[in-house]
Amino acid sequence: MPAPLVLTPLQGIPLIRPGDDLGDILWRALLKNEIALQAGDILVIAQKIVSKSEGRLVNLREVAPSPQAVELARLTDKDERFVELVLRESRKVLRYRPGTLIVEHRLGFVCANAGIDHSNVEGPYGNPEEWVLLLPENPDASARRIRNGLKERSGVSIGVLIIDSHGRAWRLGTVGVCIGVAGVPALVDLRGHPDLFGYQLRVTQVAAADELAAAASLVMGQADERTPVVHVRGFPYPLRESSFSELRRPEEQDLFR
Structure with a gap:
């Protein structure tokens, strides 16, 4: 039976200013919220606090x-x-x-x-x-920097997502999507895996980082909630190195441009 997926918003994140050490702020917030990082945990971070800390x-x-x-x-x-x-x-x-x-x-x-x-x-x-x-100059690099800082402090390897709210073709409303990633599979390829009846999947690739981004965005809120960071435990796929580029559809495969 799969482990439950638990998303916990970090309380007490201060207003972020240019030059703030985001890794240190997140570490202090984890301690304040009495969350001890475990291997395989993920922090999902709203783009705005990353951009603000980087002076954008x-x-x-x-x-x-x-x-x-x-x-x-x-x-x-x-x-x-x-x-x-x-x-x-x-x-x-x-x-x-x-x-x-x-x-x-x-x-x-x-x-x-x-x-x-x-x-x-x-x-x-x-x-x-x-x-x-503006968005971070290089969200993947920002995610790696935060991840490395937290690994130095905690001694465990975690994943980091940086997310933003985007609209979608054919649907109203915004949804959280990944724009930067470190240590989390952005795309999970299930081609060749059997389904419930033994049929081998042929085209299924899961945008796992976007799915988690959407879930975390729902927890964060979009107005004055002041919860720009969500701690995640129980992500159903093994962590690995990746980058946002896994999610980008090549223009030659894009039928809607």
Whole structure:
């Protein structure tokens, strides 16, 4: 019988500022919540606190929009400075209409506004409405750095996911997805495994990191809950080294671009 999957939000995470040692903050939170890390545990971390600790805050007053950004802002009814940041963080613009701007992020995934966000963001000065937060420069590297720091402190090997909220084609609402991973299988290949009746699976690959990201996002909440980190025990697949690239569908296999 499989072990239960237990997701526990870490209470007491302070507001994160640029330059904060996130590994140390998480370690202290684990101690405060009386959670002793075990081999195979996973920490799922909201992207925003990673981005904040890495200083990815930008004030729109300091952004000079390009002619392309000015035109695209006109077509999407968005702030031209905001659109400029989206373009800088993107490989290409895929779709747009008033109120919507869909891009291929430089990290390879497709999302709205290159993941740049206003919500729950406050800069060190000026009008809070003029501060935005970019995604981490390299979420996989961020996840590895946090994982290594916690391994040094605990002596056990765990996994780390960094997640964000993305919309989905054909469905309303956002859902948590993995954008950075260390020590957790992003994709689990079940091809060749038998099903209940002995039939060998032919195409089944499980986006395990995204499934866990969605579950953790439900526990975190999306507003003022202040629970940006979830401890996970009982993940049903063996931990291993991986990267976000496992989840990225090659463009030549993408029928919807």
